[in-house]
Amino acid sequence: MVLPTSTRTPPEGSTRTRLLDAAVRLVRAKGLNATTVDDLCAAAGVSKGAFFHHFDSKERLAVAVADHWSQTTGAVFASAGYHDKADPLDRVLGYIDLRADLIRGTAAEFSCLAGTMTQEAFESSPAVRDACAASIFGHAATLEADLSAAIAANPPAVTVNAASLARHTQAVLQGAFILAKAADDPAVVLESIEHLRQYVQLLFSPAIHPPVPKAKKRP
């Protein structure tokens, strides 16, 4: 995920924002537990006193960084070009293509902060888990309207639930990030995104649900 760079952060917010941006970088690279408050202060160039002025604990920082992640990445997707396509299926495929376009650099640069933190915090910190869930499932929900419209316009032969398919797109991405980390190779993400694209195309393929003349209902 390529994040937009803040150019006009208000001065009073800059320490907090620097800490949040540092947390995004460090947690994606080495995980939440291995990232210490000292690491965060050093990377953000702030004192420990400044850290604890903004966050009572590393857990509070983790919750805040999940929200920060949702907002910054949410802005990227909200302003993306795929929303302008007329056909809802094209908008869904456009979203998938954008996810492929965003795979650049190393896994620490393109992987998901919320997925990484979930992995470590799901049993130890319900607050962090819930903030990660809000980020992942909130993002999935942004796909539901287009998927519902695509299903309504062109009902697949098999039963497809828009919310479930939206969550599945995120499962594919999260898992592909793990495989890319294991293989140390972003190509593994791209091939799973291609399988996801193919799945969506097959669901809506005319060949598997030829148009059937609708029987007129009698009153």
Add this chain to the structure above:
Amino acid sequence: MVLPTSTRTPPEGSTRTRLLDAAVRLVRAKGLNATTVDDLCAAAGVSKGAFFHHFDSKERLAVAVADHWSQTTGAVFASAGYHDKADPLDRVLGYIDLRADLIRGTAAEFSCLAGTMTQEAFESSPAVRDACAASIFGHAATLEADLSAAIAANPPAVTVNAASLARHTQAVLQGAFILAKAADDPAVVLESIEHLRQYVQLLFSPAIHPPVPKAKKRP
């Protein structure tokens, strides 16, 4: 993943095996970095001296536990009933159904040790990353022969590479585990496994690749 319980561990191997089994439980529940040597010794009921007799460091333990995981889970899949089905596509679908059957209890019980460790160690420990990659991609490779046979028996209309599709099955599972951890709900895994099953079925659906009479080649 439900692991078989060792009933006849040789006495000289028992300390090492107890440490490895404890590591599987603890790392799946809270991650590699949050699991200390003290935690491992307490959970295994062994002394710190015994730990360092078997493993030079926690990193060495992590590499060994990835191998242990590959062997114990590999044995479960190697002896599973899906291998007995005559049709290669049925064997692939049988594997997917087994993955769904194994989703029981909490995410700490059904999630993948190798995927969890990869998330934390991919930048900090190439040795752990490589051991996790060997586990994940080694398991994926066990599906390749059946996928290749299914493709040969019934070539899909779209290009499908057996090795790539095998890796994709693991991406779906790994990502579904993350979503289940975030949602604190195993149902999220089951729905993604169902999407994976549907994708495989659609790829091999007769409707999207009606049999075409082969043109005879002229010499």
